[in-house]
Amino acid sequence: MIKIAVCGALGKMGKEVVEAVTQCPDTELTAKIDIAGGEFKTIEEAHKSCKIDILVDFTQPKSIFENAKYCLNNGIKIVIGTTGLSDEQIAELKTLSKEKNTGCLIAPNFSTGAVLMMMFARQAAKYFDNAEIIELHHNQKKDAPSGTSIKTAAMMAEVKEDFTKGNCPETETIEGARGGTSYSNIHIHSVRMPGYIASQEVIFGSSGQIMTIRHDSMDRKCYMQGVMLAVKHVYENNDFVYGLDNIL
Numbered sequence: 001m002i003k004i005a006v007c008g009a010l011g012k013m014g015k016e017v018v019e020a021v022t023q024c025p026d027t028e029l030t031a032k033i034d035i036a037g038g039e040f041k042t043i044e045e046a047h048k049s050c051k052i053d054i055l056v057d058f059t060q061p062k063s064i065f066e067n068a069k070y071c072l073n074n075g076i077k078i079v080i081g082t083t084g085l086s087d088e089q090i091a092e093l094k095t096l097s098k099e100k101n102t103g104c105l106i107a108p109n110f111s112t113g114a115v116l117m118m119m120f121a122r123q124a125a126k127y128f129d130n131a132e133i134i135e136l137h138h139n140q141k142k143d144a145p146s147g148t149s150i151k152t153a154a155m156m157a158e159v160k161e162d163f164t165k166g167n168c169p170e171t172e173t174i175e176g177a178r179g180g181t182s183y184s185n186i187h188i189h190s191v192r193m194p195g196y197i198a199s200q201e202v203i204f205g206s207s208g209q210i211m212t213i214r215h216d217s218m219d220r221k222c223y224m225q226g227v228m229l230a231v232k233h234v235y236e237n238n239d240f241v242y243g244l245d246n247i248l
């Protein structure tokens with residue numbers, strides 16, 4: 001049995017992970033950790049009392065880096081769903097994971113449909129000169145743009161250096177109107193609204209044609225297949241993985 005601790009266990013995602021881990025015949029939930037009053041308030045507290053093979057973290061951007069470092073420094077494998085890690089922090093975790101020979105998997109999006117959207121976007125990027133991303137989330141999401149949109153742009157940038165071909169020089173009369181500029185000049189626009197869970201559109205354009213790839217998460221259960229695949233991967237390997245696409 002794989003012994004799992006869930007960090008952020010009282011949160012929207014954490015609750016789903018607790019249920020998925022409890023229902024899976026190969027995993028055992030050994031600790032529910034949450035600063036808001038879980039069984040344990042910190043990873044350290046849980047680690048002193050329980051055996052943990054893998055910690056699954058769905059907390060918040062300002063906590064995740066320290067949580068991940070604690071796990072890797074203490075030989076606990078980690079699956080990270082929490083978004084908001086910077087490129088530098090991801091690079092540091094990669095180094096630490098290798099140094100400690102302890103598995104670490106980070107996925108900005110565990111929904112298999114969303115990951116396929118990213119893979120299709122990379123495939124399409126080769127054939128279109130222009131592309132922009134709109135990501136739409138519930139209004140309690142703390143970071144913007146979403147980790148998924150950043151990862152999508154990074155994957156598209158693998159095949160093209162500039163997605164603003166032919167655009168005239170621009171002036172914003174309202175700051176931010178053109179969104180944030182990411183990899184290969186891909187503009188990312190973030191919408192925050194009650195009602196959405198997580199949606200994203202990747203819009204491609206070239207002379208005479210527009211193509212849109214869209215994915216909508218209707219329910220947080222859509223992430224659980226990916227989370228459990230990640231748990232299995234991390235249990236069987238000690239490598240560092242960024243992105244669910246690498247294990248599909």
Ligand SMILES: NC(=O)c1ccc[n+]([C@@H]2O[C@H](COP(=O)([O-])OP(=O)(O)OC[C@H]3O[C@@H](n4cnc5c(N)ncnc54)[C@H](O)[C@@H]3O)[C@@H](O)[C@H]2O)c1
Nearest residue numbers: 008010011012013034035036059063081082083108109110
């Ligand atoms: N990778 C994915 O597929 C995916 C999908 C959805 C959400 N997310 C990300 O997961 C994170 C959590 O999302 P949510 O909607 O469940 O948020 P949420 O606010 O509902 O839950 C977060 C929980 O974490 C707890 N928490 C915060 N800091 C903590 C710490 N240091 N130690 C222990 N517990 C702590 C909070 O008390 C809360 O219960 C966010 O970063 C979000 O962007 C990722």
